[in-house]
Amino acid sequence: MRVIVRTFSELCVTVGTLIVLFVVYVLFWTGVRADRAMDQQIDRLQDRWAEQSLATGGDGKGDGDAPLLARNVAPYDDGEPFAVMYIPRFGFTWNKPVLQGTATGTLKKGLGHYARTAQLGDMGNFAVAGHRRTYGDPFKDFPELRPGDAVVLTDGTTWFTYRIDRKPYRTLPGDIGVIDPVPRGSGYRGPGRYLTLTTCEPEWGHSHRLIAWAHLDATQPVEAGKPGALRR
Amino acid sequence: MYGWIWRHLPGNAWVRALLSLVLVLAVVYVLFQYVFPWAEPLLPFNDVTVDGQ
Structure with a gap:
């Protein structure tokens, strides 16, 4: 009897410790x-960009005459980083890599670009998903986004400044229309260069999704320095 | 359970204490490295996309 009680209590302590460790x-x-x-x-990314700028001459002039939006648009490699995102609203030092694809393993290493949506800065909808909680809490302050907030991205050659157009929108997980080229529910009427951010809602749950939409406001080559939204 | 382990460890009390510590650390390592990464995706925090992936 004593052995049974002792073993049982030891098991309880073990399970409790396991749960604490898991948390x-x-x-x-x-x-x-x-x-x-x-x-x-x-x-x-920065190593790769440094190599590229060396390879293309890197004399500061480069192909500066080429129109900005007719860039080299090779398809992104799955699971590989291709851009860095800055959102001043989340803190001045907030910057996260954007990787291609939204697989579980990819989202552990950064934000994930929905593979079937437009490329950065292109016509259509550049859609990105990120964790709200756990794995570095990248989108922890998602509900704080307000119209006019800047979402700045760089792909190593160009700065893209998107502007949030409305407060975060709450929807159901199956609502794929929110990452359409003209996102459903966003209020956008015609085609344009849009950005969609998605994360989970509520904070620790998975019953809904939180969506933020932005439109491309400005672009500038990296040689021109950081865009105004990132200057203090 | 723990009494059984303690009795089956070799050496005197100090050696046993040291061995127990090593065992605990090994278990925690295995949990953090293999078991928890497997269990964590079963929780809802990973669902951040809108296509039900």
Whole structure:
């Protein structure tokens, strides 16, 4: 009898410890790992961009005469980073890599670009998903987005400044129309260069999704320096 | 359970304590490296896309 009671209580203590460890893992350790992975992705991008600018002459003039939006638009490689996103509303130092695809493993290393949506800066809808909680909490402050907020991206050659057009919109997980070329529910009427951000809602749940829409406001080559939205 | 493990560890009390610590660390490592990464996607925090992936 005593052995049974003792073993049972030991099991209870073990399960309790397991749960505490798991909570530590989800709340803390995934963040540590994701921050490291995201820094690594940004480093890789910057290395690649540095190589590219060397390869293309990098004399400061380059192909400056070429029209901005007729850039080289090779398809993005799945699971690879191709841009860095800055959202001043989330903090001045907030910057995250954007990777191609929305697979679970990809979203652990940064924000994920929906593979079938437009490319950065192109006509159509450039849609990006990100974690709201766990894995570094990239979109933790998502509900704070307000009309006029800047979402700035760079692909190493160009700065793209998008402007949020309305407060975050709450919808159901199956509402694929929100990442259409002309997003449903956004209030946009005609085709344009749009950006859609998606994350989960409520914060710790998965019953809904939170959506933010923006339109392309300005572009400038990286040689021209950071866009106004990122200057302090 | 833990008493059984303790009795089957070799050495005196100090060696046993040290071995227990190593065992605990090994278990935590396996949990963080293999078990929790497997279990975590079963929780709802990963559903951030709108196409039900």
